[in-house]
Amino acid sequence: MEILIVEDEREIAEIIRECLEAEGFVCQVCYDGHSALQLFAERQPDLIVLDLRLPGMDGLEICTQIRQKSVVKDPYILMLTSRGEEIDRIIGLSTGADDYYIKPFSPRELVARVRALLRRRLRESNQSQVLRTKTFAIELEQHSVSRHLDGDSTELLDLSTSEFKLMALFLKHPGRVWERAQLIEKLWGDDFFGEERVIDTHIARLRKKIEPCPSNPIFIQTVIGVGYKFEDS
Structure with missing residues (x-):
C-alpha cells in the first residue's frame, strides 16, 4: 500500500x-x-x-x-x-x-x-459489495437498502438515487462529519449548480424514511455550524 x-x-x-x-x-x-x-x-x-x-x-x-x-x-x-x-x-x-x-x-x-x-x-x-451497521445493510450491486427490525425481520427501504448515495456514503464512513459542500461533491460532482442548502432537503427526506422520529433524529445527526454525521451505535 x-x-x-x-x-x-x-x-x-x-x-x-x-x-x-x-x-x-x-x-x-x-x-x-x-x-x-x-x-x-x-x-x-x-x-x-x-x-x-x-x-x-x-x-x-x-x-x-x-x-x-x-x-x-x-x-x-x-x-x-x-x-x-x-x-x-x-x-x-x-x-x-x-x-x-x-x-x-x-x-x-x-x-x-x-x-x-x-x-x-x-x-x-x-466487503465492498455489502455495507452493514447495527440497523442497516446496503447491497451496492443490487442498489438496495434494508433496515433491521425487532427479532429477525428486515424492511426494504424505498430510496431515491440521491438518498441511496447518501446512505452508502454515511455507512462507509460512520462517525465522520461531512460539510454540505463535501456531500454535494460526492453526490453530484461538477454537475451541481445551486445552493449548498439543497442538501438539507435531501437529508430531511432521507430522515423521514430511516428515522423512528425524523424531528429527533438518532442516525443522521446535525453538527451545528458544520454539516452532518451518521451514527448507528
Whole structure:
C-alpha cells in the first residue's frame, strides 16, 4: 500500500518515511500543500500522513480539497500537529481527517495508527459489495437498502438515487462529519449548480424514511455550524 507524507520539517518527514518503509509501505514525501495535491492526483495513495501547520496552504485546506475530489478510493488521512487544543482536533476531523496525532510522537505508535487505518481499507475491500451497521445493510450491486427490525425481520427501504448515495456514503464512513459542500461533491460532482442548502432537503427526506422520529433524529445527526454525521451505535 502507498502512503503520501506531507511534512515541511524535512527531518521529521525522513523519520516518518524510514519508519513506514521499514514496515514495507511504499512512501512518497513532499513538503508543501501544492506539491501534496499534485502527488495525490498522480499517485492516488491509500493513506496520507498530513501535517496541520504547513507554509502557504495548511493541512486543513489540503484535507478539504482532497475530500471534495471525485476519486475511485478516498485515502485515509492521519493528521499531525504540534498543538493539542481540542478545537484543532474538532476542526481537523470536521474537514475529513480520519485520525489525529500530536507531535512529538512515538514512531512505533505512528506505525500502529497507520496500520489500524489501513486494516479498515482491507476490510472495506473484502466487503465492498455489502455495507452493514447495527440497523442497516446496503447491497451496492443490487442498489438496495434494508433496515433491521425487532427479532429477525428486515424492511426494504424505498430510496431515491440521491438518498441511496447518501446512505452508502454515511455507512462507509460512520462517525465522520461531512460539510454540505463535501456531500454535494460526492453526490453530484461538477454537475451541481445551486445552493449548498439543497442538501438539507435531501437529508430531511432521507430522515423521514430511516428515522423512528425524523424531528429527533438518532442516525443522521446535525453538527451545528458544520454539516452532518451518521451514527448507528
